[in-house]
Amino acid sequence: MQRDTQIFDLIKDELHRQRRGLELIASENFTSLQVMQAMGNVMTNKYAEGYPGKRYYGGCEVVDLSEQLAIDRAKEIFGVNYVNVQPHSGAQANTAVQFAVLQPGDAILGLDLSMGGHLTHGSPVTYSGKIYQAHHYGVRKEDGRVDYDALEAKAKEVKPKLIICGASAYARDWDYARIRQVADQVGALVLADIAHPAGLIAAGLLNSPFDHCHFVTSTTHKTLRGPRGGIIMMKHDFENPWGIKTPKGEVRMMSALLDLAVFPGIQGGPLEHVIAAKAVSFYEILQPEYKTYAARMQQNAQALATAFINKGYDIVSGGTDNHLLLIDLRNKGISGKKAENTLVKADITLNKNMVPFDDKSPFITSGIRVGVPAITTRGLKESDMEQVAVWLDAVLMQPDNEDIIAKVRGEVNEFMQQFPLYPEMD
Numbered sequence: 562m563q564r565d566t567q568i569f570d571l572i573k574d575e576l577h578r579q580r581r582g583l584e585l586i587a588s589e590n591f592t593s594l595q596v597m598q599a600m601g602n603v604m605t606n607k608y609a610e611g612y613p614g615k616r617y618y619g620g621c622e623v624v625d626l627s628e629q630l631a632i633d634r635a636k637e638i639f640g641v642n643y644v645n646v647q648p649h650s651g652a653q654a655n656t657a658v659q660f661a662v663l664q665p666g667d668a669i670l671g672l673d674l675s676m677g678g679h680l681t682h683g684s685p686v687t688y689s690g691k692i693y694q695a696h697h698y699g700v701r702k703e704d705g706r707v708d709y710d711a712l713e714a715k716a717k718e719v720k721p722k723l724i725i726c727g728a729s730a731y732a733r734d735w736d737y738a739r740i741r742q743v744a745d746q747v748g749a750l751v752l753a754d755i756a757h758p759a760g761l762i763a764a765g766l767l768n769s770p771f772d773h774c775h776f777v778t779s780t781t782h783k784t785l786r787g788p789r790g791g792i793i794m795m796k797h798d799f800e801n802p803w804g805i806k807t808p809k810g811e812v813r814m815m816s817a818l819l820d821l822a823v824f825p826g827i828q829g830g831p832l833e834h835v836i837a838a839k840a841v842s843f844y845e846i847l848q849p850e851y852k853t854y855a856a857r858m859q860q861n862a863q864a865l866a867t868a869f870i871n872k873g874y875d876i877v878s879g880g881t882d883n884h885l886l887l888i889d890l891r892n893k894g895i896s897g898k899k900a901e902n903t904l905v906k907a908d909i910t911l912n913k914n915m916v917p918f919d920d921k922s923p924f925i926t927s928g929i930r931v932g933v934p935a936i937t938t939r940g941l942k943e944s945d946m947e948q949v950a951v952w953l954d955a956v957l958m959q960p961d962n963e964d965i966i967a968k969v970r971g972e973v974n975e976f977m978q979q980f981p982l983y984p985e986m987d
């Protein structure tokens with residue numbers, strides 16, 4: 562067969578783009594070579610609807626072992642008794658939990674999208690805001706932190722069946738115990754979506770949700786540094802409190818309901834090649850080097866926050882506990898959209914982001930989200946963060962000055978050569 566040179570040329574272009582730039586998108590990372598190799602393997606050819614030992618197709622004896630290894634390693638990392646590694650993405654993991662425990666029209670309560678929450682936590686543009694009756698809590702204006710008192714008041718008012726915590730753009734740790742207290746008062750279950758900080762939680766650097774939240778979902782490709790995908794976990798299985806029945810009319814344990822929600826509820830055949838790559842990334846997380854990586858991420862984020870604060874930038878909540886910062890650019894006279902579009906010309910990638918109480922639309926925004934998982938994987942350290950802030954500041958302060966943009970791009974490209982990315986691919 563003829564080789565598809567068009568796509569392979571584009572893959573080469575993408576490799577060069579990733580190599581030369583400063584990657585500050587908080588939800589991105591660079592997998593190891595072996596994680597990527599595991600993703601491109603013959604398991605992509607295999608249909609394996611069902612779960613290890615209970616499949617609807619023959620010939621699953623090898624993928625059973627691989628999927629079980631992924632499950633066992635995730636259990637070890639997070640100290641949990643139930644793991645489903647089949648969700649194709651973080652959104653699918655959240656959809657499955659909601660599908661398992663909610664009926665159409667049930668009330669849910671999640672962090673507002675404009676305050677850092679995720680689309681699947683009840684945004685009206687997604688299934689979660691269309692199928693369920695979605696309510697939201699937010700952050701306090703004075704300090705940018707989750708307003709747990711308002712969350713409690715809202716929960717008592719709307720009596721949600723599911724309270725969702727976790728965020729896409731929130732730099733502070735979560736008080737999972739407080740949320741569980743509220744949930745118990747109103748008879749709700751709690752889902753913690755740790756898609757962003759999962760790696761820091763795995764390394765013991767942030768509060769653990771597992772003792773307090775009934776369900777925990779995550780992506781595997783952000784701070785966990787695995788392949789693109791999702792995962793669902795529970796520390797303990799439990800009897801479902803509302804007598805929810807399976808399609809056959811049986812009342813089953815939550816683990817069975819979750820498994821049924823993923824397949825056949827919302828997905829078909831699992832991506833066994835991606836599950837193999839998840840297993841490889843979990844193996845890497847279990848090595849001592851990963852703890853060093855996670856600690857470095859947190860140190861880098863804090864150093865970067867300090868560098869921006871020293872340059873007069875307004876960091877939402879005044880700093881960070883995790884791997885990202887949210888910068889409110891209103892005092893700098895540039896929108897998030899312009900910042901994103903200008904920085905990309907200097908080979909610096911990040912995303913525009915709404916800030917709490919934003920007066921601009923989601924397409925313009927007043928802020929940017931800056932994350933360090935990818936640059937930490939490249940090898941940048943705390944001492945490099947001042948330079949990173951200097952480059953961003955130079956471009957943001959004179960966004961129409963093409964000479965400055967070109968100068969910064971040249972410096973970034975030269976600097977990044979010190980941190981080889983996939984040298985084996987040359």
Ligand SMILES: Cc1ncc(COP(=O)(O)O)c(C=O)c1O
Nearest residue numbers: 588650651652679728729756780
């Ligand atoms: C908190 C949170 N949950 C879920 C997701 C969805 O993950 P995916 O893009 O894999 O569907 C994201 C993605 O950014 C996220 O930030």
